[in-house]
Amino acid sequence: MDFEYVVFLLVSFLAVVLLLEGVYLVWRDWRGAEVRQLDRRLRRLTGQTRERAKGVLLKNDEDERAMRVDRLLRQLPRFDTLSDITRQAGLSIGATQFLVNVALAALAVGLLALIFKVGVLLAMMLSLATVLGAFAWLASTRRRRLEAIEKQLPDAVELIARSLRAGHALSPSLQMVAEELPEPIAREFRITAEEVTFGISLNEAMTQLARRVPLDDVRFFVIAVILQRETGGNLAEILDNIGHLIRERFKLLGKVRVLTAEGRLSAWILTLLPFGTAVMIQVVSPGFMSVLWTDPMGFKLVLCAGAAMAVGIVWMWNLVKIRV
Numbered sequence: 001m002d003f004e005y006v007v008f009l010l011v012s013f014l015a016v017v018l019l020l021e022g023v024y025l026v027w028r029d030w031r032g033a034e035v036r037q038l039d040r041r042l043r044r045l046t047g048q049t050r051e052r053a054k055g056v057l058l059k060n061d062e063d064e065r066a067m068r069v070d071r072l073l074r075q076l077p078r079f080d081t082l083s084d085i086t087r088q089a090g091l092s093i094g095a096t097q098f099l100v101n102v103a104l105a106a107l108a109v110g111l112l113a114l115i116f117k118v119g120v121l122l123a124m125m126l127s128l129a130t131v132l133g134a135f136a137w138l139a140s141t142r143r144r145r146l147e148a149i150e151k152q153l154p155d156a157v158e159l160i161a162r163s164l165r166a167g168h169a170l171s172p173s174l175q176m177v178a179e180e181l182p183e184p185i186a187r188e189f190r191i192t193a194e195e196v197t198f199g200i201s202l203n204e205a206m207t208q209l210a211r212r213v214p215l216d217d218v219r220f221f222v223i224a225v226i227l228q229r230e231t232g233g234n235l236a237e238i239l240d241n242i243g244h245l246i247r248e249r250f251k252l253l254g255k256v257r258v259l260t261a262e263g264r265l266s267a268w269i270l271t272l273l274p275f276g277t278a279v280m281i282q283v284v285s286p287g288f289m290s291v292l293w294t295d296p297m298g299f300k301l302v303l304c305a306g307a308a309m310a311v312g313i314v315w316m317w318n319l320v321k322i323r324v
Contacts, residue, residue, distance in 0.1 A: 072133070087212060089142035090184055099284050102134045145184050146215060151250075152185040153217050154243045170225070171196045188213055203229065252311035256322050263320040271313050 074096075083095035091098065111121035156177045163173035171193060178190035179285040188209060195205040203226050210222040220242055228235045281289055292298040
């Protein structure tokens with residue numbers, strides 16, 4: 001075997017090794033474990049992946065248009081409140097994208113209604129119903145998520161107390177909650193732990209937690225942690241007392257719900273009975289109720305009856321709603 005052939009084999013071997021090494025480095029830079037972990041952290045903290053966060057630095061025309069739309073929508077009243085609600089609901093999109101999606105959905109429903117020739121007024125009513133339905137869904141999603149966090153909070157507080165007794169610091173204890181407990185409370189404590197890891201003070205991170213999760217029990221937990229750091233004391237014992245207090249409040253709330261079950265059932269019946277009766281009468285005798293919207297006096301009576309029913313419904317539900 002001549003010398004040139006040996007050199008050729010060695011160079012080919014090195015070229016293949018370097019090629020494989022380059023492919024591995026490219027893959028690690030885009031899909032490696034560290035990159036995936038960084039993407040998860042960016043998504044939890046900002047709602048953006050690493051590629052999207054990098055794309056913000058290289059703005060194109062589409063980004064400029066999106067920023068203009070965002071600046072325009074931020075001028076709307078209570079936009080910041082809507083932004084907080086979308087975060088509290090656990091949505092992966094912000095308030096701007098939510099408003100754009102709702103507007104597009106309402107426009108699509110209205111156009112479909114016009115295509116099927118149902119009338120301009122009915123098309124506008126369907127579009128309005130789409131908007132109201134979207135916001136009702138958002139409010140319901142937020143309420144269910146906050147209720148889930150509230151139910152998981154005693155376990156989280158007691159887990160932190162046990163971790164402190166075992167000799168861990170508070171920051172690792174928060175990370176332990178993020179790793180051991182299920183969603184949605186794990187996400188909130190994970191954000192708090194990573195904020196501390198990224199250099200934010202613990203007091204500020206806890207304050208941000210109270211802002212993201214507007215629950216009284218979370219505020220009690222945050223205040224207890226901040227006061228203990230400033231004045232000292234046995235934080236594990238304080239957290240045990242808070243966890244016990246939350247569980248006792250849940251027990252009392254369950255008793256209240258049992259005692260008010262009959263009143264809530266009566267409120268539901270009295271709320272739905274007029275509408276159900278009107279639908280049944282309209283189905284059985286279609287012309288019997290037509291005077292209510294064909295005669296001017298009938299329309300006025302419907303408005304007065306609707307206002308009286310609204311007052312009665314609000315009054316009934318306030319009677320059976322007891323805060324604990």
